[in-house]
Amino acid sequence: MSDDDAIDIAIIDDEEVIRDSLRDFLARKGNRIRAFADSASAEAAFARTPPDLVLLDIRLPGEDGLAVLQRLRGEHPDLPVIMISGHGTMDTAIEAMRLGAADFLRKPIKYPDLLAALERTRRLMRLEGERNRLRATLSHVHHATPGAASGWLGTAKACQEVLAFLAAAVRTPFDSVLITGETGSGKDVIARELHQRLRGAHAPFVAVNCPALPESLVESELFGHMKGSFTGADADRPGAFEMAHGGTLFLDELGDLSGAAQAKLLRALEARLVRRLGGRKDVAVEVTVIAATNQDLERMVKAGTFRRDLLYRLNTYQLRLPALRERREDIPLLAAHFLKHFAARRRLARATFLPEALAALVAYPFPGNVRELRNLVERAVMLSEDGTIGLALLALPPVETAAAAMAAAGTVDAAAPSDPEARETLAVLVRQRWNRRVAAKELGISYEALRWRIEKHALTQ
Structure with missing residues (x-):
């Protein structure tokens, strides 16, 4: 253990000689040490400042160390505890591990065994930290769309395939599925719903926003890296695949991955x-x-920008999500869902749509799909004084605008946007076959800036 690996260690042991020897040895390794002769003083100190790791004697004055272990695990679920004992049997060790101990050492403690146990525990601590980090940094921004808490919301005929697929998912196990649909149609919602049904709420769900991954770090983020493998790799790090072990890996906007990344991904999918x-x-x-x-992956395959074998590997099950304009009968249901949500956030006692406002929502083509509907309702609620939502608060663009007409027709060449920025952005996107990573590079802007332009001008394929 190096000084760079130093952690805050608490020792709970009633034998002063053992406390002092452990404290001296671990302090020489650069760790911060606190030593306690009983559990009461230790737990009082932990309530103020928990340590990173605990060495706990299994026999304490008037108390069983296993009972202390249970309390510590209850009060600090993420706190690793290594049990130590001079009277340990195999049954005791098994019981300690069953109760959540990270490791078990017998007295007299040999320093190499202690260092090995600390290293194993530190590795587990790092793995948990990396899992949390990946969940925070790799997960794309997840807007709360209908179904985020209660599943897919919709009863229209166009939704029947989606509903049937969700129902069949628990009966027909699969290891990969491809979800297609326009931006804002709810692909992330379906992914999370499938995860809940297939893996359960407690299994890991790791979401990777593929276009947001820097090209130089794609392999590291997906597959992990070893210490020293490149500049800045100062520790071993698991990748998204390892973090999702036993759960679900969600690869959002897969079409934006480079050819080299696609090849490595194919190998991982085939061999696991x-x-x-x-x-x-x-x-x-x-x-x-x-x-x-x-994106249209079949068209990208023909254009040579997406691997055919990767498409076939992912395409075991394919689910297409309908655009919101294909299920207009669901718009009142979705609008009411969002209205209730945002009204509760503002603590409005009552919120309602005027009839003309609801009719306008149903008539609007929604190039941004469910996400755009959510944003419109959120904005209207925030501007409303009494919760009554009329046409003025919705501020819908005219249905006849070029962007809405293109979105409604599902084309990109029906009419050109009047805004110069929108025209330039759309032209580059079309030229690059809607590969947004490449388009952003040609435009000289970041990927997030391109996403903002697409939503701002309601650009669609």
């Missing part, structure tokens, strides 16, 4: 094996892969 960058061995992963895209 990943190798960290700089690593020498493969790691087996058991994971459901859900990929989503708003």
